[in-house]
Amino acid sequence: MSRPEPVTQVKRRRDLALSVIVNQVPYIEFLGVRFDRHGDELTATMGFHEDLIGNPILPALHGGATAAFLEITAIIGLSWSTLWNDIEAERLDVEAVQNGALVLPKTIDFTVDYLRTGLPRDAYARARVNRSGRRYASVHVGAWQDNRDRLFAQASGHFLMPQRHG
Amino acid sequence: MTQDQMTAARQFIDAIPHSRRLGMQLKELGDGRAIISMPYDSALIGDPVTKVIHGGAVSALMDTAGGAAVVAHPLAGLGTATLDLRIDYMRPATPGQTITATAECYHVTRTVAFVRATACDEDTDRPVATATGAFTVAKASP
Numbered sequence: 646m647s648r649p650e651p652v653t654q655v656k657r658r659r660d661l662a663l664s665v666i667v668n669q670v671p672y673i674e675f676l677g678v679r680f681d682r683h684g685d686e687l688t689a690t691m692g693f694h695e696d697l698i699g700n701p702i703l704p705a706l707h708g709g710a711t712a713a714f715l716e717i718t719a720i721i722g723l724s725w726s727t728l729w730n731d732i733e734a735e736r737l738d739v740e741a742v743q744n745g746a747l748v749l750p751k752t753i754d755f756t757v758d759y760l761r762t763g764l765p766r767d768a769y770a771r772a773r774v775n776r777s778g779r780r781y782a783s784v785h786v787g788a789w790q791d792n793r794d795r796l797f798a799q800a801s802g803h804f805l806m807p808q809r810h811g
Numbered sequence: 812m813t814q815d816q817m818t819a820a821r822q823f824i825d826a827i828p829h830s831r832r833l834g835m836q837l838k839e840l841g842d843g844r845a846i847i848s849m850p851y852d853s854a855l856i857g858d859p860v861t862k863v864i865h866g867g868a869v870s871a872l873m874d875t876a877g878g879a880a881v882v883a884h885p886l887a888g889l890g891t892a893t894l895d896l897r898i899d900y901m902r903p904a905t906p907g908q909t910i911t912a913t914a915e916c917y918h919v920t921r922t923v924a925f926v927r928a929t930a931c932d933e934d935t936d937r938p939v940a941t942a943t944g945a946f947t948v949a950k951a952s953p
Contacts, residue, residue: 672854672865696832699875700890707829708878709871710894720857745860746947752866757896 646661662732663687664722665742670717670749676710678717685729689718689770691756698802706763711788715770715800719784722772723750723804748807750782755802764796780806823879830875833868834928837879843887843916845879847872850909862906866940869910869930870898873942877926878916881946883950888949889925894923896944904939908932914942 663682667673676697682687691714693698699707724747731737738746770788777783785801820837824830824847833855839846849872857865874893881891904910914928928942 661937667857670865672867673856673858696828698828699878700892701826701828701895702890702899705873705892707827707874708896709833709874710829711868712870712874713865713867714898716870717865734911748860749858749901751858752898752900753868754897754899756895757870757893758895759893776912806917 655735658735659732661739662728662737662742665727665739666728666747667721669745669747672713673717673721673724673777676717678712678714685724687718687720687725688773689714689772691768692772693766693768703762704765708757708759708763708764708766711759711763711768712755712757712800713728713743714768715786715788715798716752716802717798718770718788719772719802720749720752720804721771722786723774723777723782723784726774727777727806741751747754750804753781753803755763755800755803757798757800759798761795761797766790768797769793775801778806782806821908824875828838828877833871835872835875838911841884842877843880843919844914845876845883846911846913847876847879848909848911848924851907852858852903856906857904861903863903864906864910864912865882865895865900866900869900869904869912869940870896870942872910873898873914873928873930873940874944876912877942877944880914880916880926880928881919881948884919884924886919886948887916890949891924891946895945896942898940898942901938902929904932905931905934917950922948
């Protein structure tokens with residue numbers, strides 16, 4: 646039996662793959678969203694800044710910022726889950742991704758439920774891929790702030806999968 | 812629009828930091844209807860291959876237009892919050908073009924406003940996205 650791959654090498658490969666995927670999308674940086682990885686599980690964080698405010702009197706996060714955060718989490722989560730096997734088999738061509746070869750899933754529809762006021766502090770979100778077919782996928786996202794069990798927004802959407810060649 | 816109306820329109824968006832950051836401009840407001848535009852900006856790109864604006868930015872535009880339409884309705888109060896918003900993406904917006912959202916309240920109760928919105932780029936015959944949403948109606952003062 647071959648020896649297991651050294652942990653540092655595993656982490657380096659996965660973190661590099663995640664960063665090249667995320668860094669492809671200017672809007673993710675614009676919103677200030679980053680992704681933390683534990684194994685294959687991704688958690689998105691939208692760090693609070695004043696430009697995310699939609700109601701300055703309360704104050705509260707803009708519903709549009711929350712919607713965008715959830716949609717980003719869904720698309721990256723879905724893309725990550727479909728690329729995972731390639732990443733693990735070292736088949737993901739990082740250089741090609743950096744040169745714009747990666748085609749992300751396209752949103753068909755997206756429905757956001759606003760459950761509580763978004764507070765002026767960091768928000769977190771995780772996506773769950775409920776169905777991932779060859780052409781279509783269905784993804785659910787939950788977002789919270791202080792308590793993991795008290796979601797302030799959730800969303801579900803359908804996505805058109807990029808067509809793979811070969 | 813008159814000078815006063817234009818000033819009021821600018822102040823409306825300037826009071827919403829996220830909408831201001833996205834470069835939104837209020838074009839029309841009144842009687843449960845709002846038209847808001849968002850110019851193309853490469854910082855908002857969601858698809859690096861095609862340079863198409865991220866759906867999330869279109870959601871923010873739809874949400875702002877929806878909320879503005881509610882606030883502009885004669886039966887609704889000054890504040891509102893989104894209860895839910897569903898967006899259907901009909902086609903990618905053409906890179907480089909301004910996106911304009913038109914929102915209208917098609918039904919308002921004492922507690923909820925139901926809103927429809929359509930977003931177009933310069934080709935106004937083929938919408939980029941449509942949305943439906945429910946917004947809260949602020950309690951009228953007794």
